[in-house]
Amino acid sequence: MKIKETAKVLNQSKLAEGIFSLTIATTASEYAIPGQFINIFSKDASNLLPRPISICEIDKAAGTLRMVYRVVGKGTTEFSSLKAGDTAEIMGPLGNGFPLEGEKAIVVGGGIGVPPMLELAKQLPGSVTAVMGYRNDDLFLSEEFTDVASDLIIATDDGSVGVHGTVVDAMVENELEADVIYACGPKPMLRAVAQYAAEHNIKCYVSMEERMACGVGACLGCVCQSKDVDDHSHVHNKRVCKDGPVFLSTEVVL
Numbered sequence: 001m002k003i004k005e006t007a008k009v010l011n012q013s014k015l016a017e018g019i020f021s022l023t024i025a026t027t028a029s030e031y032a033i034p035g036q037f038i039n040i041f042s043k044d045a046s047n048l049l050p051r052p053i054s055i056c057e058i059d060k061a062a063g064t065l066r067m068v069y070r071v072v073g074k075g076t077t078e079f080s081s082l083k084a085g086d087t088a089e090i091m092g093p094l095g096n097g098f099p100l101e102g103e104k105a106i107v108v109g110g111g112i113g114v115p116p117m118l119e120l121a122k123q124l125p126g127s128v129t130a131v132m133g134y135r136n137d138d139l140f141l142s143e144e145f146t147d148v149a150s151d152l153i154i155a156t157d158d159g160s161v162g163v164h165g166t167v168v169d170a171m172v173e174n175e176l177e178a179d180v181i182y183a184c185g186p187k188p189m190l191r192a193v194a195q196y197a198a199e200h201n202i203k204c205y206v207s208m209e210e211r212m213a214c215g216v217g218a219c220l221g222c223v224c225q226s227k228d229v230d231d232h233s234h235v236h237n238k239r240v241c242k243d244g245p246v247f248l249s250t251e252v253v254l
């Protein structure tokens with residue numbers, strides 16, 4: 001079930017250069033699952049389209065959702081000035097979310113793909129090895145992963161912390177095995193993780209990102225290429241906002 005409502009901002013803090021953590025009170029928390037996202041609307045009428053941001057943490061008891069986002073343009077710059085007591089128009093939870101499977105899982109996040117893996121790591125039923133990739137030693141959320149994952153492996157582009165290289169370099173170096181892999185991050189990273197999963201015969205879910213308009217499956221503005229013909233569009237397309245953002249790595253063209 002998705003709702004559109006005026007949510008109250010409870011807290012906003014800066015986690016790293018250009019990275020913000022926003023907690024809102026919303027009834028969307030009642031229905032949200034890891035891997036779903038919400039649309040946040042701008043108060044500036046010239047920013048017509050809402051901005052999709054993944055859910056980083058869900059607190060059903062408190063009725064809150066937490067989002068962690070990078071400031072990149074007009075919308076996210078506006079959101080970064082929100083403070084406790086302000087309101088934000090939101091719609092959500094949107095998308096399908098991650099199925100919670102496996103006795104042994106690897107969760108892989110790259111850059112701004114790290115945040116949605118936090119709630120997933122919390123809710124997975126078995127052991128979780130978290131592999132998180134960052135540009136440098138701005139390791140936002142990494143301490144929180146140490147609380148919820150069985151193991152945390154860090155990879156950095158500049159080699160300042162952990163494995164010098166990509167998340168897949170870290171997976172190879174640590175000879176990681178699991179029943180299931182979950183990944184969110186830039187497409188080249190998803191492609192490499194999916195290849196690692198295929199080579200090791202591990203089921204793999206990827207969370208995709210495309211530019212979005214309606215966010216609810218109506219406009220076909222966010223399609224990605226699928227291996228099979230889609231029931232809805234009758235072509236090799238999947239709507240990231242409604243059929244995804246989570247897909248089996250074997251379902252989509254990466």
Ligand SMILES: Cc1cc2nc3c(=O)[nH]c(=O)nc-3n(C[C@H](O)[C@H](O)[C@H](O)COP(=O)(O)OP(=O)(O)OC[C@H]3O[C@@H](n4cnc5c(N)ncnc54)[C@H](O)[C@@H]3O)c2cc1C
Nearest residue numbers: 049051052053054068069070072073074075076112210211
């Ligand atoms: C399912 C999903 C989950 C996401 N989760 C997160 C998250 O947890 N944290 C985070 O930092 N970012 C996330 N993003 C990316 C985020 O939506 C964009 O960074 C944001 O929309 C940029 O808006 P802007 O106005 O600041 O930038 P502008 O560049 O000014 O935006 C212009 C337009 O392009 C769209 N757009 C720009 N970049 C993206 C992008 N990468 N993906 C989709 N639309 C884009 C905007 O929504 C807007 O309509 C997610 C995107 C998707 C599709």
Ligand code: FES
Nearest residue numbers: 213215219220241
């Ligand atoms: S954004 Fe309209 S169908 Fe996905």
